Amino acid sequence: MSPRLTKNWSGNDRRSIAREIGMNRFTIGMALAGAMVFSSAAAAQDDESARATRWNELAQEIFVGKQLQNGDAKISLEAPDRAFDAALVPITISVQNPEDVKSIYLVIDDNPAPVAAHFTFGPAGDPQSLKLRVRVSQYTNIHAVEETKQGVLYESHRFVKASGGCSAPSGSYDQAALAGIGDMKLRLVGDPNPGPLREAQLLIRHPNFNGMQMDPATQGYTPARFLKSIDATFGGALVFHLDSDISLAADPAISFVFKAPSKGKLAITARDSDDAVFEHSFDFDSQGS
Template structure:
């Protein structure tokens, strides 16, 4: 066989080898790295000791749920819902905490529940980098349960503030009550507030926007407390929250909000019957 023909056949064979499917079997594409161990977060371990000492955190099972995306579309506006159902042997939930490990201020929310208030919160949060997010609930018997979620997001705390929407005044509050299930009522609240975290640059001046965010919410019915929430600047702007309680409440529902500049805002809603 002529040398030219031999070279042609060798090159053809090499091409077939490169195109063969079994070539992928020897060098498959790399698999995505698994999420890091949630217990290896030094920041979380510090928060855990500060809030709960050496108390055990039990496996939540189906009793505690934390729902949010695996990857954020917008790290400054990440939807989040946490909820817990009472366990028959443990009683109702009395408190909830939301921790975002790698945010500049990890403890994003702490709720104290009263009377018929249910352990349910739906809101939007800022996420600064790839991180574990944790919901911790304390039952009436004192036991703690934790649900953990790993999310891929970056830059949510440094994102520029949203442009002003119309001429709405600072502290305007919109309240709406619905009945998502029999015997349950849900408040949907939107508070007109910039919720600046002090970390983002103004896109026009290129200067840091001073921190100005809601720090506390109180919800009551006929002056009887339903819940109290300590908030951090991790809540997205404008702040929106959904909260639930059990029973067909009637009377004056009041939402009172305070920000880090000691400004106070409130709105009331008269409940006359179970919403349909």
């Protein structure tokens, strides 16, 4: 409480009052700052609690009746803390024991369609590393879930700050975006003589319209048309089958590892939501394409 002023107050009194007022202001300021910090911390805890609740609900819907275990020692997920472009968020998934892996799920918790990708691996596949790009609608946890051949589920996650990726304009619309749809390229990565395992990047031209992007020319929403599945085989043996949805970025670029011990043909079949089928094959041997 500030001292009362009297008729006989002196300069010393004035300085004393000033000091007390200053201290009171400092105390009030510190109290307000503390309250703000506490409020921010409480909000962060609430956000974390809400994210945990959201994930529990999703996990029950996606993995009905199954329990998920902490997979930080089994599967890792790399993603930027803050995405430069929410419509092109790069994701890298790595597993420690690829020979034990049956499939991998990528789940973007707060996207309109959370299951962005589900890779199932065949005898010609090696799930040690996957890379792809996705759309992110808002700040969210992203989960990578490994399903072992024994049916055990391991999860790892990252929190990513990105927003607006699902409704962001693709930069081209309608006929311009559909020109060359289904065209494919394959790039081999790394040492040209690496042995029986090869890493490749598959590029597919497809706008992956999700129905939420507005065409500025018409002021209407561009109808959804997106890739729903991709099958990759080598020498007739399955490398991977991918089930995807509207969270996959436009013009998908997917890096994967496969077994190519000898000459063979890597064949790709992609299907979209309009039931269009796109096929391409790449001939190469174990020494390169």
